[in-house]
Amino acid sequence: MLLHRDAALRRPQYFGYAGWPGYPMLNATVASTRSGGPVAGAWATLRHLGDDGYLRLAERTATAVTGLAAAVSTVDGLELLAEPATSVVVFTCTDPDPYVLADQLAARGWHTQPQLPYPPLPASIHLSVTAAVADQVDAFGPALRDGVAAARAAGPxxxxxxxxxxxxxxxxxxxxxxxxxxxxxxxxxxxxxxxxxxxxxxxxxxxxxxxxxxxxxxxxxxxxxxxxx
Incomplete structure (x- = not known):
């Protein structure tokens, strides 16, 4: 346990960064989420899965990314910032308000990461995708359409x-x-x-x-x- 006499002495261990188009980075520790325990757990998991197991998870993740991106593309007013090439889907909109839409998606069980505008890129919504999402992809489209309708009704x-x-x-x-x-x-x-x-x-x-x-x-x-x- 590390105790600090006051907030001024503790502040240097905090890290915040918003100088990029992604969501703001904010960490309370030097190691963030990459401390020894999670790293060791990731290594053990990969050893257990093996190459074939890892490739199966990667394939499920890629399938989920394709499905989520397709769902976004079917909704008027939403636009992918780029065709996804990794396990991230990012889209933007002006109608509805993207931050209101993020709240509406959260209310429907889809927790996203709102991204602040960083010229020339506009405000956007970031979806981090894993293999665990693959079984829920079919539910995303209806939730997204309902969320968009509710966000438009609520207004900016x-x-x-x-x-x-x-x-x-x-x-x-x-x-x-x-x-x-x-x-x-x-x-x-x-x-x-x-x-x-x-x-x-x-x-x-x-x-x-x-x-x-x-x-x-x-x-x-x-x-x-x-x-x-």
Missing amino acids: IQVPPELAAAVADLDPATLGPDAMAGLAAAAGFGPDGLPESMAVVNTLLATLPPDRRAGLLVEFLSLLQTPPH
Whole structure:
């Protein structure tokens, strides 16, 4: 166990990065999810599967990617950012709001990764695909169409003007824990749980330059790790 006297001493171990078109990277430890335990587990799993077993999983993953991409292509208003060449499917849309759509998909059991705009690329939705998804691909199309209809009915996210103004003026480098706590509370984070809509949070982050997005996320992570007074 590593204890820190204050948040300032702990902050250098956090890593945040938003200077790329993918979803923001935020890690609380140097090793992130690649610590010794998972690496050893992955090695043991590969040894157990063997080449043939690994190829079977890769084939199932590729089949799932093809099915998910096809489902996206059948919905008016959605567009693949690129034809998938790996185990990732990424698509964008302007109608409906992509962040509202991500919330609607989550409500239907499909948890995606919203990606912030990074010029010239627009905001998008990222699907990380594994072999485990293959059996659920047929269910994705109906869930996607229902989610799109619900997101269009809900309309684009409306950020409260006072919250938008507070975010526009902040500087993560000088943002103290009390100010961060107030901002988080205004966005719906608190002792009672998470905000009803993550679309508000993603929309706010999208208004910031990439370097300030990362700084704000690191400060938020620090807040989560700070015990209440």
